[in-house]
Amino acid sequence: MxxxxxxxxxxxxxxxxxxxxxxxxxxxxxxxxxxxxxxxxxxxxxxxxxxxxxxxxxxxxxxxxxxxxxxxxxxxxxxxxxxxxxxxxxxxxxxxxxxxxxxxxxxxxxxxxxxxxxxxxxxxxxxILQLRHHDAILKLKEQIANDNRAEKYDVELTYITSRGKWYLESWKGNLNKSFGIATNIGVHFFDMLHFIFGDLVDSEVYYTGQTKAGGYLEFDKARVRWFLSIDANDLPESVKGKQPTYRSIDIEGEEIEFSNGFTDLHTISYQEILAGRGYGLEDARFSVKTVEHIRHAKDLVTDESRLHPNVKKLLTESSL
The missing domain is CATH 3.40.50.720 (NAD(P)-binding Rossmann-like Domain)
Structure with a gap:
């Protein structure tokens, strides 16, 4: 013990x-x-x-x-x-x-x-890189590894986790303490994408705000449009009033919705660490590098196909 x-x-x-x-x-x-x-x-x-x-x-x-x-x-x-x-x-x-x-x-x-x-x-x-232990993510990783296609997958990552007004009043709303929305709520999703799709080729950031952020990541095996938000108004109509969180990976029109299955992931993480199979500092390097870049980047949109639909909407509204 x-x-x-x-x-x-x-x-x-x-x-x-x-x-x-x-x-x-x-x-x-x-x-x-x-x-x-x-x-x-x-x-x-x-x-x-x-x-x-x-x-x-x-x-x-x-x-x-x-x-x-x-x-x-x-x-x-x-x-x-x-x-x-x-x-x-x-x-x-x-x-x-x-x-x-x-x-x-x-x-x-x-x-x-x-x-x-x-x-x-x-x-x-x-x-704690708990998404590496999620059943749906492990199945997807295996599926991608066994697919010998030469073309990269087109992927949309959407993560919306509703937070109340307390969030911005707490340390999480302080950039000097949380390092911003993409770092605080996005870091393990970026690690998950690396875990599934391989090494990073390109990264661009198109929108950053207090409550949401979005951009583009390209990996060895995928082109990913991503969007993160703590604003409940961003929830899809299909889940509003039913659940406060929405986690989705859409791979060329096929959605993998993985909002469930998170309850025991910390316990599984501890079991793996105690068994000598934990994720150490080098395993965290990719996600640390990625969010460090995202915090300092603000790229011009040169290719609209790289825009997540929610980001495209935000950029359109901000230009009006």
Missing amino acids: KKFALIGAAGYIAPRHMKAIKETGNELSVAYDINDSVGIIDSISPSSEFFTQFERFSDHCHQLKRDPNTKIDIFSICSPNNLHHSHITAGLRLGADVICEKPLVPTEAILNDLIEVEKETGHKVYN
């Missing part, structure tokens, strides 16, 4: 990590968050220590490290995106491996620094 420490216990995604720790037969020993709305711990591990000051949390973990029977084996990081690097390196230097939520870090340079800290400490960092 592994002993876990969790950073960011009051966050949106933390309960999935707590559940994964419990369902893999391990123990949440200690948790930390600057906010104290963490009553969910009672249903997971009521004997866990909890701190709202990082210094006290870090000191406690350091004391646990002195005894092989109490030392923390793995840190789980669920904190705001801009703090991931600091919290990852703290976990490594406290003698533990680290599991971190997406986006792992904002830039390739910071990723390279983590590789150096891994070497210094002898411990490993694992990224």
Whole structure:
């Protein structure tokens, strides 16, 4: 049984990590968050220590490290995106491996620094790339791998996840903390496309805003028009009022709608990591590089066939 420490216990995604720790037969020993709305711990591990000051949390973990029977084996990081690097390196230097939520870090340079800290400490960092474990995605990857066609696939990726007004008031609406909509909600979808369609050939960005973004990615095996949004008004009429989230890959007119099947992906991710099959820093490199480029790019439209329909609509409306 592994002993876990969790950073960011009051966050949106933390309960999935707590559940994964419990369902893999391990123990949440200690948790930390600057906010104290963490009553969910009672249903997971009521004997866990909890701190709202990082210094006290870090000191406690350091004391646990002195005894092989109490030392923390793995840190789980669920904190705001801009703090991931600091919290990852703290976990490594406290003698533990680290599991971190997406986006792992904002830039390739910071990723390279983590590789150096891994070497210094002898411990490993694992990224949650949960879509690589989704049944529909695995089936699609196998299908594409077995298809020997020479032509590239024409693909539309649409991800709309409705968020209320709180989103922009929280750290997620702060570009210096979340790094923007494409990084915060899009990073694991870009990783998924790379996972299925191979290496990146070209990338263009046509629209970026507080609540949505869109562009074009070309891979070895596909040309992808993508659109991401947290605006419920962007939901297709067929799902409005029925579900708050819409995830879809359309491959030349054939839609793979994969909004379901997400419930247990964090637990599966933990099972794979604990079995020695987790995704490490090099596995995260593509998605980190891609979102870093997207944050700084704004390309002119030279080929309208590269526009996602939702992006085309936005550009048309903005020119009126």
